[in-house]
Amino acid sequence: MAPSPDEQDDFLLACRYGDLDDVKLFIEQHGGSAAESVRDDNGNTVLHMIAANGHEDVLSYLLPLLPNAPALLASQNNAQSTPLHWAAVNAHLPIVKTLVEFPGGPGVDLIDIKNAAGRSPLAEAELAGWDEGAQWFVQMMKLDDTVKEGEADAEDAPLEPGQEVEIEIQDADGKLAKMTLGGSPENT
Structure with a gap:
């Protein structure tokens, strides 16, 4: 019932x-x-x-x-x-x-x-x-995690002198913040 x-x-x-x-x-x-x-x-x-x-x-x-x-x-x-x-x-x-x-x-x-x-x-x-x-x-x-076993992961490789990488981070509200890492010393 x-x-x-x-x-x-x-x-x-x-x-x-x-x-x-x-x-x-x-x-x-x-x-x-x-x-x-x-x-x-x-x-x-x-x-x-x-x-x-x-x-x-x-x-x-x-x-x-x-x-x-x-x-x-x-x-x-x-x-x-x-x-x-x-x-x-x-x-x-x-x-x-x-x-x-x-x-x-x-x-x-x-x-x-x-x-x-x-x-x-x-x-x-x-x-x-x-x-x-x-x-x-x-x-x-x-x-x-798309890197296959034995392959180098570009994210883990150190930056070359002068090389820049832009990253985006999403906060809890869904807003994106952009940040640039690396570059020449005068840009830091």
């Missing part, structure tokens, strides 16, 4: 407040598939609620019981934020790690999803001033 709207609301609240007993009761009565379909008026899933509030025990219990957990991990609410965005905004490192490292899930690709404001979970961590989380995201990200 499908859960009533009241049962769904109660389940969302149990996830939000970390009431593991009520979460278990809902799963026993309705199963993981029913849990996946529960959303609030803003499109937040149960994973959004758990991630925002840092309930590790609830996440550890519930995540393996969700038949479509990989899809739910990447689920976006009305503001296009994922549960990982919410965990990043609220500085919940154990939750962040669990979401990204979930076996069979999207993995580090979750870090690249942007919300309606154009921010990734990494950008949200930076904006919140959460250095530990931002550093973890950067360590986990897939960086473009």
Whole structure:
């Protein structure tokens, strides 16, 4: 039997407040598939609620019981934020790690999803001033590594005298800053 709207609301609240007993009761009565379909008026899933509030025990219990957990991990609410965005905004490192490292899930690709404001979970961590989380995201990200084994990497080679290299750095707001490295000593 499908859960009533009241049962769904109660389940969302149990996830939000970390009431593991009520979460278990809902799963026993309705199963993981029913849990996946529960959303609030803003499109937040149960994973959004758990991630925002840092309930590790609830996440550890519930995540393996969700038949479509990989899809739910990447689920976006009305503001296009994922549960990982919410965990990043609220500085919940154990939750962040669990979401990204979930076996069979999207993995580090979750870090690249942007919300309606154009921010990734990494950008949200930076904006919140959460250095530990931002550093973890950067360590986990897939960086473009196109150099084949045995080939020299031009980026690792020292600059020749007079050689200039222009680099661009993107900040958390998506703004680009350009910088020139090298050149002749009188230009530095």
